[in-house]
Amino acid sequence: MTSYRILRARLGVLATAALLATGAVYAKGPSPEPIEPIKPHRVTHPAKVELGKKLWFDPRLSKSGFISCNSCHNLSMGGSDNLKTSIGDKWQKGPINSPTVLNSSLNLAQFWDGRAKDLREQAGGPIANPGEMAFTHDLAVDMLRSIPEYVAEFKRVFGNDKLSIDEVTLAIAAFEETLVTPNARFDQWLKGDKKAITAQELRGYQTFKASGCVACHNGPNVGGNSFQKMGVVEAYQTDNPAEGRSAVTGKDADRFNFKVPSLRNVALTYPYFHDGAADTLPEAVDTMGRLQLGKKFTPQENADIVAFLKTLTGDQPKMVLPILPPSSDQTRRPQPFE
Ligand code: HEC
Ligand code: HEC
Numbered sequence: 001m002t003s004y005r006i007l008r009a010r011l012g013v014l015a016t017a018a019l020l021a022t023g024a025v026y027a028k029g030p031s032p033e034p035i036e037p038i039k040p041h042r043v044t045h046p047a048k049v050e051l052g053k054k055l056w057f058d059p060r061l062s063k064s065g066f067i068s069c070n071s072c073h074n075l076s077m078g079g080s081d082n083l084k085t086s087i088g089d090k091w092q093k094g095p096i097n098s099p100t101v102l103n104s105s106l107n108l109a110q111f112w113d114g115r116a117k118d119l120r121e122q123a124g125g126p127i128a129n130p131g132e133m134a135f136t137h138d139l140a141v142d143m144l145r146s147i148p149e150y151v152a153e154f155k156r157v158f159g160n161d162k163l164s165i166d167e168v169t170l171a172i173a174a175f176e177e178t179l180v181t182p183n184a185r186f187d188q189w190l191k192g193d194k195k196a197i198t199a200q201e202l203r204g205y206q207t208f209k210a211s212g213c214v215a216c217h218n219g220p221n222v223g224g225n226s227f228q229k230m231g232v233v234e235a236y237q238t239d240n241p242a243e244g245r246s247a248v249t250g251k252d253a254d255r256f257n258f259k260v261p262s263l264r265n266v267a268l269t270y271p272y273f274h275d276g277a278a279d280t281l282p283e284a285v286d287t288m289g290r291l292q293l294g295k296k297f298t299p300q301e302n303a304d305i306v307a308f309l310k311t312l313t314g315d316q317p318k319m320v321l322p323i324l325p326p327s328s329d330q331t332r333r334p335q336p337f338e
Helices: 003-022 044-055 121-128 137-145 148-158 165-177 185-192 200-211 280-291 298-312
Strands: 228-229 255-257
Touching: 044 148, 044 165, 044 298, 121 165, 121 280, 137 148, 137 165, 165 228, 185 200, 200 298
Parallel strands: none
Antiparallel strands: 228 255
16 A cells, blocks of 8 residues: 555545534535535525515515515525624514525524424424514415416416415425525635646635534535534533423433534624524634634634635525515505504
């Protein structure tokens, strides 16, 4: 065995050990890098996507007539609200930070604790959540049925007159699947354009890999594909009562395990962590280094990693703002203050 092959074999063992230790896995493709480029989304049913976009922006799916999906996942701001925790019906303080919807179709499950298995299952949640849109599925469907343009559009898209919450969530999920952000400068680098990132950004990526960040943040979404403990080496201090994955599995071992967030577009999706406690990327990187890896980065290393993370901002979804059909005389009126 040449010394190169011995080194490769050793590295392989080390990498495997790191992965086993954290329980993370990433697909081994032809690329030797643990991060893969995002593929552009191919729309197969444009009419369904267009309907889903209307529903996404329609605040009449909320009791107040004021809150839409876009209120807390603002597509002009990286698909998030940039607040520590979201604001819901009647200005209620939300329990947890709103994750971005960008590239969320690539995640293994939805929500910080993964309690929804996919986008479709997720989409019904906020409409009926009293702390978010505070409506019911029946009232949402009644609202849509009271508007002839919506009735006709659902019929055109689904080929039947059902118009139930199932069709609503199918259309929203179809729209959300289009919200991918390919072509980040880092993806251009992965595809061979060595000039796409600077020397500092490359150094940051190397530190990101060598320190072990990639054990949890890997794959096309640089995360989103496993549940991991927050506070592996050192406990995380927070007043936020969220328990993480154990709320779903009931297993004590899953306490404080959260879905590893995607680091795609992370420069846009501040503040960070499930409680929104870290306002800036340098702060989040410092916390991750210490709590997950027992590593205190120098200011230079921290700045390098932050520079690398900023190369993960991809092409943001471009769209024409939908014009929503007006309410009819039969449409129930909003109740923002009741
Ligand atoms: C009042 C604010 C608010 C509104 C309105 C809202 N969301 Fe959310 N959304 C959140 C918060 C907070 C979470 C995280 C909840 C959790 O993990 O427990 C979330 C999570 C999600 C996720 C999971 C993302 C991931 O990676 O885990 C998706 C997808 C999503 N919302 C889509 C929607 C859709 C579709 C609508 C409209 C039907 C909507 N949201 C309305 C605040 C909101
Ligand atoms: C053991 C797995 C693991 C390792 C290793 C790890 N992370 Fe994380 N990372 C997580 C989890 C889990 C969260 C979510 C924690 C929370 O919100 O409470 C997270 C959150 C983040 C966030 C905030 C993202 C957001 O949208 O809120 C950033 C930034 C981040 N990690 C960067 C890093 C960097 C840089 C490293 C290496 C120094 C690293 N991570 C190492 C699991 C890991």
